[in-house]
Amino acid sequence: MATKVPSLDTLIDNYLQCCTAEAKSRKTIEWYEANLTRFSQFLKGEHPGSTISDIGPPEARRFILHLQNDVRRWETNPFINDTKGLSPHTIHGYARAIKAFWSWLLDEGYTLENCMARLKCPRTPRKIIPTFSAEQIERLLAALDPATHTGFRNYAIILVFLDTGIRLSELVNLRLEDIDFGQSCLMVTGKGNKERTVPFGSQVRRVLWRYLTTVRPEPESPQVSQFFLSRQGQILRPNMVQSMIKRAGRRADVSGVRCSPHTFRHTFAKQYLLNGGDVFSLQRILGHASLEVVRLYVNLTSLDVSQQHRKFSPVDTMGLSVARSRRRHPAARGLASSTPSYAGLYVPGTFSRTTRT
Numbered sequence: 001m002a003t004k005v006p007s008l009d010t011l012i013d014n015y016l017q018c019c020t021a022e023a024k025s026r027k028t029i030e031w032y033e034a035n036l037t038r039f040s041q042f043l044k045g046e047h048p049g050s051t052i053s054d055i056g057p058p059e060a061r062r063f064i065l066h067l068q069n070d071v072r073r074w075e076t077n078p079f080i081n082d083t084k085g086l087s088p089h090t091i092h093g094y095a096r097a098i099k100a101f102w103s104w105l106l107d108e109g110y111t112l113e114n115c116m117a118r119l120k121c122p123r124t125p126r127k128i129i130p131t132f133s134a135e136q137i138e139r140l141l142a143a144l145d146p147a148t149h150t151g152f153r154n155y156a157i158i159l160v161f162l163d164t165g166i167r168l169s170e171l172v173n174l175r176l177e178d179i180d181f182g183q184s185c186l187m188v189t190g191k192g193n194k195e196r197t198v199p200f201g202s203q204v205r206r207v208l209w210r211y212l213t214t215v216r217p218e219p220e221s222p223q224v225s226q227f228f229l230s231r232q233g234q235i236l237r238p239n240m241v242q243s244m245i246k247r248a249g250r251r252a253d254v255s256g257v258r259c260s261p262h263t264f265r266h267t268f269a270k271q272y273l274l275n276g277g278d279v280f281s282l283q284r285i286l287g288h289a290s291l292e293v294v295r296l297y298v299n300l301t302s303l304d305v306s307q308q309h310r311k312f313s314p315v316d317t318m319g320l321s322v323a324r325s326r327r328r329h330p331a332a333r334g335l336a337s338s339t340p341s342y343a344g345l346y347v348p349g350t351f352s353r354t355t356r357t
Contacts, residue, residue, distance in 0.1 A: 005051045012036045015104055025193050035097035039063055052111055057119045060098050067091045088124045095121040130257040131267040139252035149215055149231055154244050156211045161261055163204045165268030165286055168261040172236050175225045190287040198285055
């Protein structure tokens with residue numbers, strides 16, 4: 001008697017239950033559910049009644065083309081009018097979810113071959129991510145009023161983002177017992193419910209201590225243990241923090257960069273490396289399993305790279321005695337005599353500034 005093959009929807013439910021049993025985070029499970037359910041709905045329209053034996057890379061590629069050409073962002077939200085398509089990163093995520101699901105099907109014995117191993121994820125563009133400049137950060141902080149409860153709390157939040165690089169979800173879930181003032185570090189729970197220790201500096205320590213001892217309101221109930229609270233003692237929601245940073249950006253007239261918590265994460269990563277930090281400790285602080293992901297955060301401009309090279313140039317720092325030629329080539333003598341002298345002038349665009357005359 002032939003064994004009945006479960007439907008695709010049943011297998012997706014089984015996969016989600018497996019993810020739950022493996023203690024994957026709620027957001028991860030919801031991400032898999034949304035992506036795989038959309039794939040299942042597409043297949044029902046294209047191939048009604050199909051089972052996993054009928055599905056392979058061609059069907060997945062048609063689904064990817066459908067996402068690229070036919071789907072619009074926020075199309076299910078009647079309050080947002082946006083005609084743009086899905087981002088390449090979103091579509092890349094759908095492909096990764098399909099590949100992970102088929103890998104699980106093979107491990108569980110539902111299929112004899114992982115046909116989706118041949119499916120290549122669509123490329124995603126490597127965009128240059130603008131970060132906050134020192135001047136923009138000063139303007140953002142100046143746009144807040146630390147003399148008020150809300151203003152000082154927001155001031156502390158921005159400094160924590162800038163000095164630790166933690167995610168928005170990690171900040172709003174930060175609890176009183178997660179802050180070690182003696183060791184100047186946070187215990188944060190990141191993606192996949194993974195805990196890590198994140199250090200912070202002495203100035204942020206003073207600001208956090210002042211918020212705790214003089215500004216932080218009484219929680220509305222004993223069950224509220226989050227560190228940052230609203231004026232009424234309630235838990236801060238992520239969209240409240242996002243809106244606060246956007247408002248501060250508008251008041252500070254910050255342009256050319258997205259005013260968001262994640263931009264502070266990029267800014268932290270860039271400044272950490274520019275100040276002499278290494279990518280391995282940065283990887284641990286940011287909580288990334290892959291070193292490649294850390295590199296995506298760092299956007300060093302040509303000026304930043306030149307500054308770093310001047311600081312860490314191997315030849316300059318080793319103190320080598322570089323030999324100089326005793327003879328000058330005739331062409332070089334002619335070039336030296338015909339080249340105008342810029343001594344004492346500041347030439348815009350150069351990295352070294354000499355004294356103006």
